[in-house]
Amino acid sequence: MxxxxxxxxxxxxxxxxxxxxxxxxxxxxxxxxTRIVSLEPDIPQPLETYDALVVTSPNAVRHIPQAVIAVARALPLFAVGEATGETATQVGFTDVRAAGGTAILLAELIGRDMAAGARLLHLAAVQRTRGFIEAISALDMSMDIAEVYSAEExxxxxxxxxxxxxxxxxxxxxxxxxxxxxxxxxxxxxxxxxxxxxxxxxxxxxxxxxxxxxxxxxxxxxxxxxxxxxxxxxxxxxxxxx
Structure with missing residues (x-):
């Protein structure tokens, strides 16, 4: 059997x-x-004001609006792991940097690659991993959040x-x-x-x-x-x- x-x-x-x-x-x-539901993100500032993008799942990448990709495709995009990074490359981002698969490793990668004072945009789910925002704040960087999807139960x-x-x-x-x-x-x-x-x-x-x-x-x-x-x-x- x-x-x-x-x-x-x-x-x-x-x-x-x-x-x-x-x-x-x-x-x-x-x-x-859960089911993935696409959302129209409310991005707090013009995309040109951000130094880098952050994504923590392939689903986040899949739900980034094409209008955002068109403007921000050349920005550094920090992905939580290889699968997320590969998805970002497939949709058109050209400077993709993948971490080792956890939010902690992602924060460490951002800390190594970006200078203090950098401004980040996290294209995220409504439901997010605890502690990631605090880890970025400890790097003396600011991070805005724009919700691009929800994982509804x-x-x-x-x-x-x-x-x-x-x-x-x-x-x-x-x-x-x-x-x-x-x-x-x-x-x-x-x-x-x-x-x-x-x-x-x-x-x-x-x-x-x-x-x-x-x-x-x-x-x-x-x-x-x-x-x-x-x-x-x-x-x-x-x-x-x-």
Whole structure:
């Protein structure tokens, strides 16, 4: 019997991850817990007044308006990781600088590359990582925020969730954000599906994400070596013996 793996990231990522898992012989169950909604950003100042742009996810890049890209494509763009940086290059930015995958590493990269007093524009989600703004402020730089998308929680009827997951045990679940871990924990408890997840291996992108699963008593969590989806899936494959 194929190992059943729950995929909770939003589309289009959920289908992409599901296809990778299916190719490796798993039985993916797609249950996106958030949906990405594009927003019209309110940019506080003219783009020409900023020294650099900051993005912390590929979704942020995908939702930058074309009018912004046309004006700001040559500005330094600091991306949280390689996947975000690659997406920025694909949409037309020409000076992309990728950090190692966490907000802390991103702040460190900005601190090395930009002078004190620099003015940054963070093209962001409504839901943001705690501590990043404070890390930038400590560098004696200012950062405005323009929200380009929202990751809205998807509400499913209990019967739908139980039907999608089924009565059999879930072997594994990649968890790629703190918020996803929080929503997934609450969903499992609220729908009383602890039995299906009693032996589930949760493959987490970071220690912070693993801690978000704390409401699931005795949850078995594993943390990837690097904060990227690729590293999480490699970890999953190693545990499966693939």
């Amino acid at each position: 194929k190992r059943r793996v729950l995929v909770t990231r939003p589309e289009p990522g959920a289908s992409a991850t599901g296809a990778k898992l299916e190719k490796e012989g798993f039985a993916p169950i797609l249950l996106p817990l 998807v509400s499913y009827p209990t019967d739908f969730v139980k039907g999608a997951v089924g009565p059999e045990a879930i072997w594994g679940a990649p968890v790629l954000s703190e918020r996803a871990g929080q929503i997934l924990s609450r969903l499992i408890i609220d729908t009383r599906m602890q039995q299906q997840f009693e032996l589930t291996r949760f493959f987490c992108i970071s220690a912070k994400v693993a801690r978000a699963l704390a409401p699931l008593t005795n949850a078995t969590t594993f943390i990837s070596h690097e904060p990227s989806e690729e590293s999480v899936l490699e970890l999953l494959l190693r545990h499966a013996g693939n």
